[in-house]
Amino acid sequence: MNDWHDQLRVSRAPFIPSVVWVAATPPGEGFVSLSRAEDETCWRELVDSDEPIITQVDDGATAPGRTGWRPSSSCSQPSLVAAMLDTLDVREEQRALEIGTGTGWNAALLSARVGSYGHVVSVEVDPAVADDARRALTKTGYPVLVVTGDGTKGYPADAPYDRTICTASVREIPRAWIDQTRPGGLIVTPWGTDYGDDALTCLTVHEDGSASGRCGANLAFMRVRHQRRDYRDPTADQLDTAHTSQTTRTGPELFEITDFTRAAFTIGLRVPSCYLTVEDLDDNHRRIELHDLGSRSWARISLVRRHHPWTVHQIGPRHLWDEVDTAYTWWRQAGKPTPDRYGLTVTPDGAHEVWIDAPDHEHRWPLNL
Ligand SMILES: C[S@@+](CC[C@H](N)C(=O)[O-])C[C@H]1O[C@@H](n2cnc3c(N)ncnc32)[C@H](O)[C@@H]1O
Known part of the structure; x- marks a missing residue:
């Protein structure tokens, strides 16, 4: 038995609604409802598992039986x-x-x-x-x-x-x-x-x-x-006007750029208002996108297996990829700090300052929230 069974002495079954939501198949196609009345075994397996359970989608706007897109309430893992x-x-x-x-x-x-x-x-x-x-x-x-x-x-x-x-x-x-x-x-x-x-x-x-x-x-x-974070999809016209370049960053580097335990946490702390999405179109094509709705800026790095270097499109006043690329270089030069080396101070006036290892470390800076 896992440790959490011993620590969590309140059974979660009485708290789980009779209709919950599970990922549709294939993945990426939203969420479908699972009713206890129709499939007690599946419902029970989920309740007894060490998995989160989605209990509401789309702020309650989607009724059971239809496809939901955004989980909006859940019982955590x-x-x-x-x-x-x-x-x-x-x-x-x-x-x-x-x-x-x-x-x-x-x-x-x-x-x-x-x-x-x-x-x-x-x-x-x-x-x-x-x-x-x-x-x-x-x-x-x-x-x-x-x-x-x-x-x-x-x-x-x-x-x-x-x-x-x-x-x-x-x-x-x-x-x-x-x-x-x-x-x-x-x-x-x-x-x-x-x-x-x-x-x-x-x-x-x-x-x-x-x-x-x-x-x-x-x-x-x-x-x-x-x-909540949000993203934008540029129109075909906007894509035509995008600033286009290439990146020589390798696959392993782009993995670090998008992985929490590597550079992603640091990049987020250095590049304000930049929402990251990663989408695998198939086994050979991946899209990394960066979105800032506030300044209407957007960037896409299109990875195609065996077609390196990769194309970068950037739209808007901010060149989000350039900012992320610079932050990644900083992360490497700073010794690749992991997320658990960071700390946060919120001052009495509400400013947020991050630091590495200790509040007086040479690497500390205010966040632009
Ligand atoms: C992951 S669920 C919470 C899990 C819950 N503690 C449990 O034991 O089932 C997150 C919840 O936060 C709620 N929420 C989102 N924004 C909120 C806000 N501004 N104030 C209060 N609740 C909020 C959502 O509606 C959702 O029910």
């Missing part, structure tokens, strides 16, 4: 939930704030940990998801206050909290979380830029209203609603 709770180090009698109630399962786990003298508040932006979680928590007997609203504002009425945990990811640490967590308290959240995955980040809140801490494991969480 159990081993990951265990790792996040470990990092949060939540103890008996503490007050905890969760952002992203989802199914309510993590809120129940928090409630079990803080016990009857503790207090758990969980904020969920989607009213239907919040209602389902409230019902499941009541039924299973966990006294969690589920609040419907924007969790980036926290829940000031019950502050201060000893622990704040977000189960969606953020690009910017909301001021409210720091203000509502007591000095010495912890904030645990998936945090990252628009470029690539997020890092499990744990910040300690300080007396002066700042917060600082380290980044860690790679997480692929859905973003809180109003910080």
Whole structure:
């Protein structure tokens, strides 16, 4: 039996809705509904597995039986939930704030940990998801206050909290979380830029209203609603006007440029507002695209097996590929820092500064959020 079974003492089955969503086949064709009534065995296997379970798509706009495109609520992977709770180090009698109630399962786990003298508040932006979680928590007997609203504002009425945990990811640490967590308290959240995955980040809140801490494991969480990343597909006319060049970067270099554990986390910290997408068209063709909706800039590197060097198209005032290429060179010159060497300080005025190894390291810089 895996470690997470021992750590997660609340069964997740009572929190999983009878209709969930699974990837369509072939992959890349969206998500289809799986109903417990129609396939109890499959539903049960999923519930008992160490896999995330998608419980809502397209913010609830897509009905079961149709194809959904964007997962918008889920029950996270159990081993990951265990790792996040470990990092949060939540103890008996503490007050905890969760952002992203989802199914309510993590809120129940928090409630079990803080016990009857503790207090758990969980904020969920989607009213239907919040209602389902409230019902499941009541039924299973966990006294969690589920609040419907924007969790980036926290829940000031019950502050201060000893622990704040977000189960969606953020690009910017909301001021409210720091203000509502007591000095010495912890904030645990998936945090990252628009470029690539997020890092499990744990910040300690300080007396002066700042917060600082380290980044860690790679997480692929859905973003809180109003910080979502987005992409653009240029029209054929725009493609005709694209600045075209070639890159001599090799396959292994492009792998590093897009891989979280290699250069991607660093590139995101050095190239602001740059959303990365990677698409395999077939075994011989891969497209790496970079998107900045704000400046209407876009770039595509078209990889064709055995046809190196590769073509680069760039549109808009920013040459996103050139920026990424420069950041990759920096990463190599800086000794290829891994994500777990990074830390983040949020100053009392909300500025985000990243650093390598320690806040006074020569490699530290403010983020342009
Ligand atoms: C990965 S799920 C949470 C998993 C959940 N903790 C569980 O145990 O099932 C992320 C949730 O965050 C919610 N969410 C997204 N943006 C939010 C926001 N601004 N405030 C509160 N909840 C938000 C989504 O609706 C979704 O239900």
